[in-house]
Amino acid sequence: MSVQLAYQNGVLTARLFGEIDHHTAREMREAVDDAAQKLKPYRLRLDFSDVPFMDSSGIGLILGRVRLFGFWKGQVVLCGLSPSLYKMVELAGIDGLVAVERRAG
Amino acid sequence: MRPLNEAQFSFPSHSVNESFARAAVTAFLAHLDPTVADLTELKTAVSEAVTNAIVHGYRDAIGTVYISVKLYENGKAVVRIRDKGCGIPDVSQAMEPLYTTGGEDRAGLGFSVMQSFCDGLRVTSRVGVGTTVTLTKYFAPRA
Numbered sequence: 001m002s003v004q005l006a007y008q009n010g011v012l013t014a015r016l017f018g019e020i021d022h023h024t025a026r027e028m029r030e031a032v033d034d035a036a037q038k039l040k041p042y043r044l045r046l047d048f049s050d051v052p053f054m055d056s057s058g059i060g061l062i063l064g065r066v067r068l069f070g071f072w073k074g075q076v077v078l079c080g081l082s083p084s085l086y087k088m089v090e091l092a093g094i095d096g097l098v099a100v101e102r103r104a105g
Numbered sequence: 106m107r108p109l110n111e112a113q114f115s116f117p118s119h120s121v122n123e124s125f126a127r128a129a130v131t132a133f134l135a136h137l138d139p140t141v142a143d144l145t146e147l148k149t150a151v152s153e154a155v156t157n158a159i160v161h162g163y164r165d166a167i168g169t170v171y172i173s174v175k176l177y178e179n180g181k182a183v184v185r186i187r188d189k190g191c192g193i194p195d196v197s198q199a200m201e202p203l204y205t206t207g208g209e210d211r212a213g214l215g216f217s218v219m220q221s222f223c224d225g226l227r228v229t230s231r232v233g234v235g236t237t238v239t240l241t242k243y244f245a246p247r248a
Contacts (some may be wrong), residue, residue: 022156023120029210053145055152056214065211084145091221099120 002029012041020054025061031063042073045101049080058085059092076092077101108175115171118157118163118188126172128153130184135224137182139244144213146222147182147242153215154186154238161206162190162236180244185237192232200228 002024004015016030018024036044044065051058066076079101081089089095112133116122128149134144151172158170171187193199201219205213219226225241 019124021120021152022214023123024159025210048234055149055156056218057156057210058214058222059214060210063212067185088149088218091218092212097165 015047021056025057158188162188189235193230
């Protein structure tokens with residue numbers, strides 16, 4: 001499974017596993033959205049600690065969740081980003097749309 | 106100028122092949138002993154170009170994606186990603202950041218990534234004939 005979900009006190013944490021590209025992002029998106037639409041958490045933590053690589057599909061995955069959570073004024077937080085993943089986030093200029101926790105579990 | 110070394114491969118445009126394509130290119134260049142950062146940048150750029158070929162070039166059908174990697178003096182690597190798909194009517198518009206025809210979860214960042222992460226990017230396309238993306242990156246020898 002490419003996503004491990006945990007829900008506690010209104011916070012949904014999605015721990016992502018493996019490389020994120022156009023092919024793998026789909027399954028991750030479906031798993032997260034399924035849970036999110038049922039639970040309507042006020043915060044989504046996307047944990048990239050076990051993602052060794054992502055291309056701009058990862059940015060699409062993040063932006064799509066920001067849009068979804070916007071429907072109920074939820075917030076998206078990124079954590080566990082490696083330097084190369086952080087470079088993608090910076091390049092996309094989405095640092096303002098999401099909160100970034102630097103290297104945490 | 107003749108390349109010092111080269112490789113070619115092709116595969117059907119199934120999205121499951123995206124990871125194979127970028128891994129094959131980086132494996133070919135591994136003997137240059139590149140920095141992880143440089144190799145990751147090229148890997149990301151290749152992933153973007155291959156995804157474009159699959160999602161846009163061959164949006165209506167499965168076709169063949171052709172990749173060649175050529176290595177020249179001074180650590181110059183040239184990767185060409187070619188499809189015989191639908192082509193891009195307006196290349197400069199397609200290259201604008203955030204422009205996308207790919208639906209809501211596509212960020213429209215593919216060409217921006219290729220541009221930022223490579224030293225050279227060339228796109229040629231003809232409607233109904235296909236698109237060729239040429240990425241150039243220099244891998245400086247490590248001190």
